Amino acid sequence: EVQLAESGGGLIQPGGSLRLSCAASGFTFDRHAMAWVRHTPGKGLEWLSSMSPGGVNTYSAGSVKGRFIISRDSSKSTVYLQLNSLRADDTAVYFCARGSEKRQLVYDFWGQGTLVTVSS
Amino acid sequence: VLTQSPGTLSLSPGEGATLSCRASQSVYSNSLAWYQQKPGQAPRLLIYDASSRATGIPDRFSGSGSGTDFTLTISRLEPEDFAVYYCHHYGSLPRAFGQGTKVEIK
Numbered sequence: 001e002v003q004l005a006e007s008g009g010g011l012i013q014p015g016g017s018l019r020l021s022c023a024a025s026g027f028t029f030d031r032h033a034m035a036w037v038r039h040t041p042g043k044g045l046e047w048l049s050s051m052s053p054g055g056v057n058t059y060s061a062g063s064v065k066g067r068f069i070i071s072r073d074s075s076k077s078t079v080y081l082q083l084n085s086l087r088a089d090d091t092a093v094y095f096c097a098r099g100s101e102k103r104q105l106v107y108d109f110w111g112q113g114t115l116v117t118v119s120s
Numbered sequence: 121v122l123t124q125s126p127g128t129l130s131l132s133p134g135e136g137a138t139l140s141c142r143a144s145q146s147v148y149s150n151s152l153a154w155y156q157q158k159p160g161q162a163p164r165l166l167i168y169d170a171s172s173r174a175t176g177i178p179d180r181f182s183g184s185g186s187g188t189d190f191t192l193t194i195s196r197l198e199p200e201d202f203a204v205y206y207c208h209h210y211g212s213l214p215r216a217f218g219q220g221t222k223v224e225i226k
């Protein structure tokens with residue numbers, strides 16, 4: 001059974017940093033692209049960043065480029081999102097998602113999300 | 121940029137629903153997906169490549185369209201279909217989502 005489990009969220013002060021983790025199981029991790037998407041009640045879903053199956057190519061939304069960094073560790077079947085210089089409007093539920101085998105940029109499995117709250 | 125309409129659709133179970141997603145530029149290779157999200161849950165993939173149903177998705181869900189105009193149709197609403205629906209362009213950067221259409225019970 002495919003499972004994605006996010007962790008690392010919490011309350012952080014503006015300007016701070018967090019590293020989110022997404023542990024994958026139930027599939028061959030190296031065959032799939034992975035992505036991070038966040039959700040806020042006001043804006044809905046926002047695509048943040050994705051990484052190709054081998055980790056060679058990464059892509060990020062302009063709104064977070066330079067602040068959020070995606071990475072993956074194949075030995076641990078885990079994808080990470082490093083969040084830096086956090087702002088109040090980064091408050092959201094952060095989801096990791098798996099790219100499907102047929103279409104790597106279509107997300108067929110999602111984790112349950114981890115809440116990040118940026119507040120002083 | 122993807123613009124979804126209407127913002128909210130108020131319908132009764134058994135009725136049909138038509139959701140629209142319009143792109144500001146032509147979508148490369150019809151690389152448009154639809155996701156369903158319920159409160160407190162992760163999104164669920166419904167449609168990809170504008171009209172291909174994802175594994176396990178009932179055939180009351182169908183997608184259509186090309187270029188800049190896309191539609192998600194739910195033929196007969198079941199109680200579990202009341203949710204927020206997002207379109208997503210994945211063919212080129214930025215891989216944006218639309219702002220969502222909420223389908224609520226009338």
